[in-house]
Structure formats: C-alpha cells, structure tokens
Amino acid sequence: MNNRAVIVNLGIIALMAAMVLSVVSFTFSGISLSANSGSTNVVATVNVQSTCVLAVSNSAINFFTVNPGTSTGVGASGNVVSDTNNGNVGSYIWISGSNWIGVNIAVNFFVANTIYSNSFNNEGAGYLFNSVGLATGNTGELVSTGATNTLYFGVNIPNGQTANSYTQNVVINNVC
Amino acid sequence: MAIRVPLFFFLLSLILTANVYHAQLGQAAGAFVINMSIGSTATRNWSLVNTGDIPLAYRVILPTFTPIPNATAPTVVAVPMNGTIAPHTTVAVKVVITLPYLNNKAGIRWDSVIGSVAQPLNFTQGTGGAQIQGGVGKEIVIKSQPATIDPLALAAIIAGIVIAIALGIYYYKYKFLPKYNSKEERAKRAKRQKEIAKEKLRRMEEKLRSERAKLLAEARMIGKQASMAEKAAKSTASKKSAKRSPRKQKKGAKKK
Numbered sequence: 044m045n046n047r048a049v050i051v052n053l054g055i056i057a058l059m060a061a062m063v064l065s066v067v068s069f070t071f072s073g074i075s076l077s078a079n080s081g082s083t084n085v086v087a088t089v090n091v092q093s094t095c096v097l098a099v100s101n102s103a104i105n106f107f108t109v110n111p112g113t114s115t116g117v118g119a120s121g122n123v124v125s126d127t128n129n130g131n132v133g134s135y136i137w138i139s140g141s142n143w144i145g146v147n148i149a150v151n152f153f154v155a156n157t158i159y160s161n162s163f164n165n166e167g168a169g170y171l172f173n174s175v176g177l178a179t180g181n182t183g184e185l186v187s188t189g190a191t192n193t194l195y196f197g198v199n200i201p202n203g204q205t206a207n208s209y210t211q212n213v214v215i216n217n218v219c
Numbered sequence: 220m221a222i223r224v225p226l227f228f229f230l231l232s233l234i235l236t237a238n239v240y241h242a243q244l245g246q247a248a249g250a251f252v253i254n255m256s257i258g259s260t261a262t263r264n265w266s267l268v269n270t271g272d273i274p275l276a277y278r279v280i281l282p283t284f285t286p287i288p289n290a291t292a293p294t295v296v297a298v299p300m301n302g303t304i305a306p307h308t309t310v311a312v313k314v315v316i317t318l319p320y321l322n323n324k325a326g327i328r329w330d331s332v333i334g335s336v337a338q339p340l341n342f343t344q345g346t347g348g349a350q351i352q353g354g355v356g357k358e359i360v361i362k363s364q365p366a367t368i369d370p371l372a373l374a375a376i377i378a379g380i381v382i383a384i385a386l387g388i389y390y391y392k393y394k395f396l397p398k399y400n401s402k403e404e405r406a407k408r409a410k411r412q413k414e415i416a417k418e419k420l421r422r423m424e425e426k427l428r429s430e431r432a433k434l435l436a437e438a439r440m441i442g443k444q445a446s447m448a449e450k451a452a453k454s455t456a457s458k459k460s461a462k463r464s465p466r467k468q469k470k471g472a473k474k475k
Binding site: 094095099102104105106124134137140157177178179198208209210212214215216218 | 243244245246247248249250266268270280282283284285331332334335336337346347348349350351352353354355356357358
C-alpha cells in the first residue's frame with residue numbers, strides 16, 4: 044500500500060471515530076468536583092437523574108368499518124401501539140381517552156367501548172384486559188428500561204349505533 | 220481500490236443515519252405524594268426533559284380525579300400548559316394543587332396522573348379512528364388532613380380585633396365622652412328628660428281620667444239598678460195587701 048493510500052485510510056478511520064462519538068449522548072445533572080488535600084487528584088461525581096422516556100409507535104389507529112353490535116377484538120388489523128421506554132427507570136403505562144365523536148357531534152358513543160389487552164386477540168381473565176376511561180387509569184403494564192411493550196386495541200360498537208365516521212383521542216403516559 | 224469502495228458506502232450510510240434526529244419526552248422519576256390540610260395549597264416542580272436532538276413541543280393534560288361522594292376533588296393548575304423544550308434540555312412545570320375546604324373531610328385519598336404529551340411542532344389533530352398521543356405522566360397522590368388555621372391569618376384576625384378595640388376605646392374616650400359631657404349636651408339631655416317626664420305625667424292623668432269616668436258610669440249603673448229594685452219591691456208589697464179578704468180589710472178599717 045503506498046503512502047497516499049495509508050493517509051486516506053487513516054483519515055477515514057478518524058472521520059468514523061468522530062461520527063461515532065457525536066452520536067453518543069447522555070443526560071446528566073449535578074457535577075461536583077473535590078480535591079483531596081495534599082494530592083493533585085481531582086474527584087468528579089456525576090449524579091445521573093432517574094428518568095423515564097416514552098416513545099409510541101404510531102399516532103392513530105384505524106379500525107376501518109365496523110358494524111353496529113359487533114366488536115373488532117383486540118389487535119385485529121394491526122391495531123397495536125408499541126410503547127418504548129428509553130429512560131433509566133421502569134415505568135407503568137397509564138391510559139385515558141375521550142368519547143367517540145361523530146362528524147355530527149350530536150352522534151357519539153362512550154369511551155369505554157374502546158378496549159385493550161397486553162396480548163393479541165386475548166381478552167378477559169389472565170390478561171391485562173380493560174376498557175379505556177375518561178379518567179386516566181393504570182393498566183398495570185410495566186415497561187422496563189430500554190424495553191418495548193405492546194398494547195392491542197379494539198372497539199365495541201353499540202347496537203343500533205348510527206353510521207358515521209367517529210374519532211376519539213387516546214393518551215398513553217409512562218408514569219415513573 | 221476494491222477495498223475502499225465498500226468502506227466509502229459504509230461511511231455514507233453512517234452519515235445518513237447520523238443525520239436522522241429525534242425528540243423524546245421524558246421526566247424525572249418519582250410521584251408527588253402530598254399530605255394536605257383541607258383548604259390548603261401545595262406547589263411542586265415537575266421536570267420534563269427532551270432527550271432527543273431536535274426541539275420538542277409538549278402540552279400538559281390536567282388530571283381528572285375519580286369522584287368521591289360527599290367530597291370535593293382537588294384542583295390542579297400547571298404553568299406553563301404548553302411549550303417547547305430545546306434538545307437535551309430540562310424544563311420545570313409548576314404544578315399547584317388546591318384542596319378545597321368546602322364539603323371536604325380528612326382521611327380521603329385522591330390519586331390521578333398529570334400528563335404531558337409530545338406534539339410535533341406542526342401538529343394537527345387527525346380525524347377518524349383513535350388518535351394516539353404519547354407522553355409521560357406524574358402520579359399525584361393526595362391524602363387529606365384536618366384543616367389547620369394559617370398562623371398568619373390567625374395573627375391578622377387577632378390584630379384586627381385588637382385594633383378595632385383600641386379604636387373603639389379611643390373614640391369613646393376622646394371623641395364621644397367629651398362631647399357627651401359638654402354643657403350643650405347636658406342641657407339637651409336635661410331638656411329631653413323634662414319632656415319625657417311631662418309626657419309620662421300627661422299619659423298618667425289621661426289614664427286616671429278615663430278610669431274615673433269608668434267608675435262613675437259603673438256607680439250610676441249600680442244606683443239605677445238599686446232604685447229600680449226598690450220600686451219593684453214596693454209595688455210587690457202593695458199588690459200583696461190588695462189580695463187580703465174583705466173581712467180582714469174591714470177589721471183593718473175598724474181598727475183604724
């Protein structure tokens with residue numbers, strides 16, 4: 044290998060190292076420094092704050108067309124939300140929602156018709172299965188540090204519900 | 220040359236991934252557990268952090284407490300309610316919790332979560348289906364305690380009473396009494412008392428007059444009744460004597 048090639052390769056390696064270092068980042072608070080008397084050592088203490096950080100996988104769930112008096116089941120048609128905790132402490136998933144409102148706002152149905160589970164197509168005993176409420180409630184689902192948990196959603200349409208396009212808001216909070 | 224080409228493409232891909240920035244909303248761990256006296260207010264600082272590389276817009280969702288019969292739920296206010304957090308930065312949201320005094324009692328536990336959801340800077344509310352918003356939440360646990368009197372308020376009330384009494388004494392001694400004891404006031408009072416006494420006397424005389432008239436009327440009535448009774452008695456006696464026998468009448472006449 045000639046000198047020019049060596050120089051180019053060294054430059055490339057240096058560039059790679061610089062880019063890797065720039066991507067790494069961490070959150071910290073409170074740095075204190077102290078010096079031991081009679082020595083030149085300096086002790087630095089870094090206090091890392093306990094945090095939980097949430098990232099959810101999608102911004103909307105489309106249940107498509109559902110007939111009155113029927114249920115989609117939980118998780119059908121890919122109706123899932125993944126919750127990733129990028130913090131350094133575990134957190135619990137709390138959930139709340141609003142009532143379903145039709146395009147004509149006089150036509151709506153209650154938020155409790157939205158159901159969720161921590162297991163695909165599994166409802167009832169043995170699973171974290173419940174209805175979404177107006178007041179935020181603890182699902183009991185623990186998201187560990189760096190982990191991703193999935194919630195599977197479904198909706199029950201009341202008997203005789205008027206045909207319309209309905210929208211609701213669902214808020215998912217990681218609580219730590 | 221053959222070695223450097225793959226290396227070049229590897230570096231290119233690294234450059235492309237390194238340029239994908241992200242924003243993530245986090246918070247400091249730990250719930251707000253507060254023992255609150257009824258009628259009191261508590262303030263806490265809630266730290267929100269953007270662990271990502273781009274600014275993050277957020278908004279706060281205030282908690283909703285499950286209603287408890289015969290109790291008034293706490294009210295929660297957050298300042299600010301929304302904002303933008305710079306990359307790798309922490310902001311503090313001030314959370315003010317008030318436990319109303321009215322219709323509340325000690326020993327009740329209130330539990331809810333105040334949430335903060337991340338919103339893209341160009342967020343627009345979607346329609347149709349379930350619109351998902353994710354964020355972090357801070358659990359707020361409130362345990363109500365018996366009401367306590369604020370020392371400052373108590374001191375203010377006591378001070379107010381003392382000042383009111385002092386003002387009252389001052390007014391009485393230096394404003395009211397001198398005026399009360401002045402010559403003009405005494406003369407006025409004496410005149411008033413004289414008039415009152417006159418009025419009383421007049422009423423007594425009137426009362427006596429009317430009672431006297433009543434008594435006279437009664438006496439006349441009695442006198443009238445007595446004279447009528449006398450006349451009636453005389454008339455009865457003469458009738459009786461007229462009914463006696465002619466012989467007796469003659470005897471009576473001879474004797475005469």
